[in-house]
Amino acid sequence: MEVFINKTDSETTVRFVGRLDTPASADVFKALDPVINDASGTIILDCKEMSYISSSGLRIFLTLRKAASAKGGRIIVKDICNDIRQVFMMTGFLNLFEIQ
Amino acid sequence: MAHKRLLDPHCEMILQEFRDNLPLFKETRAFLDKRLKEVLGEAGLILAALESRVKTEDSLAGKLELKGNKYKSLKDITDIIGLRIITFYTDDIAKVSTAVEKLFEIDWENSVDKRKLHEIDSFGYLSIHYICSIPDFPYRVEIQIRTVLQHAWANMNHDTGYKSGVEVPKRYLRNLNRLAGMLELVDEQFSIIRTELTDYRRRVHALVASGNLSDVPLDGDTFRSYMELEPFDALNKRIAAVNQAEIHEVSLLPYLPVFKRLGCKTLGDVDKIIKEYSDAAYQFASFQLGLTDLDIMSSSIGPQDICIAFILKNGGGRVGLKVMLDILNGESENNEMMAEVIEEQASSLPFMNK
Known part of the structure; x- marks a missing residue:
């Protein structure tokens, strides 16, 4: 999995490419450290090129949600594929995020 | 300066x-x-x-x-x-x-x-x-x-x-004093409203605690009090046990408009739906989760799957499911696709064929 972070004045976009599975999670979590520490603005999680998400990946999303909620930020999950949308639904995560 | x-x-x-x-x-x-x-x-x-x-x-x-x-x-x-x-x-x-x-x-x-x-x-x-x-x-x-x-x-x-x-002309001073009188009344009314609301919440809380749920109208305050009784807790734990999952607690208040849409007028109506549809919701959840190794879920899984079971059992079909998803997640074409998937998955489950 590759993670690309692009920060502008108004928002931070995190682009995930590949599978957010358990082996990838530790590195992804590390890469997202600056985003988690500065979660006061709008954070867009661009999932257009994410093909899979595991429980570890969902935990990373939850950490981002908690950080944004504590700092008055906003998380937008963008372009998730149908399989990941189903994972969100079957775990009760669907209405935890603003999904576009 | x-x-x-x-x-x-x-x-x-x-x-x-x-x-x-x-x-x-x-x-x-x-x-x-x-x-x-x-x-x-x-x-x-x-x-x-x-x-x-x-x-x-x-x-x-x-x-x-x-x-x-x-x-x-x-x-x-x-x-x-x-x-x-x-x-x-x-x-x-x-x-x-x-x-x-x-x-x-x-x-x-x-x-x-x-x-x-x-x-x-x-x-x-x-x-x-x-x-x-x-x-x-x-x-x-x-x-x-x-x-x-x-x-x-x-x-x-x-x-x-x-x-x-x-020196300020008297007519302005008089207007200022009229305003002062009005604001004093407004201040007093705010305090009265707060006292009445506190009293209402106390009474509702007592009714919820005593179990007289059919007497309690469904609104934001009463639903919040009802949530303190953790009515979805047993179902959530049952669903979590499927994969030994961790439950992440979230606010369930977004489900208030969904239950209203399902026709609930009192907390008694909500309670009845939970009791009647918990088994069906469990069937649906375990069907979905059983083939995965997902070991984290949010506490909204219980109300979500209860509402799904209620809608499908009462003929709401994919249209009803889409309305529910629109209320929870905002209107989107994706909700239609999700509604279709849910309907298809549930169609073969025992609760749909009883």
């Missing part, structure tokens, strides 16, 4: 004492500001604002220029440090006053409760001004307590320039 004041030597001496002690005033102001916020916070009081300031040199010089002979020393000026506590409700003024009286020694002779000064036919500035002594601090401080509306009125009244020495 500050302008050069013509002060006599006595007033200059007072002004110099102020300059010499300015660091002490600033330090004391910060301490009092922090201490009051702590004490009032501990008392559970939610304030609109707590403001504090040290009088500016220019403002003090102006005061001395106008009435310097009245003061023997700087200690006679009681508002060098001023704090203003602004409450939302008139009821809270008494609570704040009690806290301030406990915290500081009040110079009652110089303190004013302007609420008590008004005659039955007069309206205007209502506020408490305490002159307080602080241990180990040789000067006194002023603490004002007022509501947001009193504060607004006082500021507007101040803006008319009544203190500037320019």
